Amino acid sequence: MATLVIENLRKSFGPIEVLHGIDLELASGEMLVIVGASGCGKSTLLRLVAGLEEPTAGRIILDGRDVTRLDPSARDIAMVFQNYALYPHMSVFDNMAYGLRIRGLPKAEIGRRVQETAALLGLEPLLARKPRQLSGGQRQRVAMGRAIVREPKLFLFDEPLSNLDAKLRVSMRAEIRRLQRRLGVTSLYVTHDQVEAMTLGDRLLVMHLGVPVQLATPMEVFDRPANTYVAGFIGTPAMNLLDATLTAGGTAARLAGGTVLAFADGRREGEEGRQLTVGIRPEHVRLEAGGMALAIDLVEPLGSETVLLGRLEDETLLSVKVHGAWTGGERTQVSIPPASLHVFDSRSGLRLDPVR
Amino acid sequence: MRRSANWLAHSVLILGALLFALPIWLAFCAATLDPAAIDRGELSLIPRLDHIGSFWDVLVHGGPGVPPVWRMLVVSFGMALAIAIGKIVISILSAFAVVFFRFPLRRTAFWAIFVTLMLPVEVRIIPTYAVMGDLHMIDTFPGLAVPLIASATATLLFRQTFAAIPDELVEAARMDGAGPLRFLKDILIPVSAANLAALFVILFVYGWNQYLWPLVVATSPNLDTIVIGIVKMIGIDTSTEWNKVMATAVIALIPPVAVVVSMQRWFVRGLTEGEK
Structure with missing residues (x-):
């Protein structure tokens, strides 16, 4: 000892x-x-x-x-x-x-x-x-x-x-x-x-x-x-890292495709337009009618779960982990639950915590 | 297909073996002929077993101008053993230093050893003789063996063997607390045992076959090696006793053959396996 x-x-x-x-x-x-x-x-x-x-x-x-x-x-x-x-x-x-x-x-x-x-x-x-x-x-x-x-x-x-x-x-x-x-x-x-x-x-x-x-x-x-390195390194499949910008008031992130994701845990420091990287783990992405359209390129069955590799409308790559086998077609709709969102500064890659 | 290939391979092998064995057999048969038979051009492939006593004769009494063969065998054996062991000890230590230690001029030291490959005894015989003279080692037993001991070949071989030993093995020994000499004794030498044995065989035969240096440095009949003895027996006067020469030659073969045969298993392993 x-x-x-x-x-x-x-x-x-x-x-x-x-x-x-x-x-x-x-x-x-x-x-x-x-x-x-x-x-x-x-x-x-x-x-x-x-x-x-x-x-x-x-x-x-x-x-x-x-x-x-x-x-x-x-x-x-x-x-x-x-x-x-x-x-x-x-x-x-x-x-x-x-x-x-x-x-x-x-x-x-x-x-x-x-x-x-x-x-x-x-x-x-x-x-x-x-x-x-x-x-x-x-x-x-x-x-x-x-x-x-x-x-x-x-x-x-x-x-x-x-x-x-x-x-x-x-x-x-x-x-x-x-x-x-x-x-x-x-x-x-x-x-x-x-x-x-x-x-x-x-x-x-x-x-x-x-x-x-x-x-x-x-x-x-x-x-x-x-930071974004750790986010991408720990967890399989790797966390999705998407480009985004801060909205006015720092209360939400706007993805490159236009979707606005409100922060569940509070507002972030910074002016409107601050470059962000938001992360979402594939297992946290939800399949939801009325969400963002996802074109599926590849289906990887792992037995108890299946990984879908696809593209959003603006060609951003996104992977999604779903339970069981995938029976859907080549298109689906997904949403990102705000509570599972990770927010990073895109220049430094560091995690951005909410302002207290 | 395979059967016929095997058959062919075997016949080539048998032919090769016969080709190598024939001169030895001839020498053996010639040793049993009467002294003048070879001069008359008579050579037989059938030994005359009633004359087999010529072997015993040279072994105990020697031939014209040379001491008994057993004495020369002892000298040769001692010299070959001293050369083989001396070379192995020196080259293990120098390869050990070159591979495992970082010291100034390490590469220079290695290349200096390497360059001596180009300077065998035959090339440096006069300066070597002079040095031996200064050291008062002319016509002594150490004088026979010492100049032949320094060896670049063996150092290179051990360097390769040692360099192939995984770094982690060295580090494991360091963590276990083994100092350099302990590592050499407990890990390095046992791990390279097969190479060591193979090298011993080669070096023993090399030492046994030495001719020029013993001829130069030793004049006393007490220090005649068997190779020198054979030469001395030929043509001292007009009538060479060929049967005795042949008997001596056959006897001279026995020790190196015995060494090769007894270490054959190790020898092959050392050359082929490269045990990690």
Whole structure:
């Protein structure tokens, strides 16, 4: 159990700065998921915390101790790698025991800890095997076991599920969450998969181009995305983002096609004509006679629901998620419920909250 | 179709094997003829088993002008072993440094090693001899092996092997707290074991076959390698005892063949598999 504090952490590779100052605080036992598209700096952040890279500036404080300049092994951190990085020539037992042996633990203690961890992960029958004799899911477990057996202050997960097939990924996801809760070890988890991010994290950190964009609980990120990037990144299918302008008095948005959407939660700052981007999630768009006309280009049945990809009269693209199969024709009418509307400033992309 | 292709492939293989085996068989048969038979141009493909004692004779008593063959076998074996092990140790360490450490002039160091590929012992034999002379290593056992130990080939091979090791494996070891030497011993060498064994076989045979350098640096009969011994036995005076030469040649084949055969499984794995 330990807290992790990151202060103004920066990293440059040569002249290129990839992390532009990260501040972060993790409570003891918390699982924070760092999510973002590839190249957003999330893996770099993890590697800095691990000590595999040297930060250009900033501090990393683990459990009250400044570990910024410490060697990885001196930080009391364990990491699960994307490709597992198991030692190919060692048995499962030796893979887990290696770190403990280096620390010079007594043999009996090592044996006990490895046995306990193996029992926790259901690895007992596999202890004598070599990694190449294991399936992908089993290797993943061994990699987890190698981290758990060390009883570290902090777990780091670097996209640990991305090499597994879809079905296994779902079950391992649940297992990681259960284990982390049970062991209560503070964890940083990096992924590009937003479903993983939503389901695993106590909190999410959404990163974009080396900058932290939003740090909040998964539901808050989903309900109140901080900017258009987060709005488009979290949620499938992605949120519809439509161009609009502010009406006089700031009480409504006028879409490019002329439709006026009144704000349900209050008026927004700004003069008439201020450029806005309004967002509406596909599942919130309502099918309603008398609404905007939508020409459907593509129907994507997903089983329990169907995604309709279409165009409004002014050629704006709009996707709609409906329950069950789609039996309608190629045209329909839709409306946007004001309560589900997200309003952003189009220049900065930032969320516009109502004026109090 | 497949059957006939198999048949063809096998006959080519058998033909090739026979072609390689024939000279060895001839040498074996010649070793059992009487000393003057080859000079008379008589060569037989059938060994005379009553003369098989010539092998024992050279092994224990040697031939004209050379020590017993067993002695030369020991010298050759020692030299080949020293060269193979020495080369492997030196090149593992230098490849380890070049691949895993960032130090000034790292690329320069690598290229300096690389360039020595163009300077085998045969090219630098005079300066090497001079250096050995300064070090008082002429006509000593270390003098036989040491100059042949520095090896660019093995360094290059290990560099490739090490570079293919995933970064995450290195990082996992760092997180587990393994220092550089520990990483070398516990992870790197076991992971490259197959390549190491393959290289050992190649280098052992290379060392065994050395001729020019031992000829130059060692004059004492105590340091005659078996390859030198064979040459010394030919044409010292007018009558070469060809049966003894042939017997020695056949005996000289046995140790490298034994090394290749005993390490064959590893050898093939190291060259083909590239275990990750």
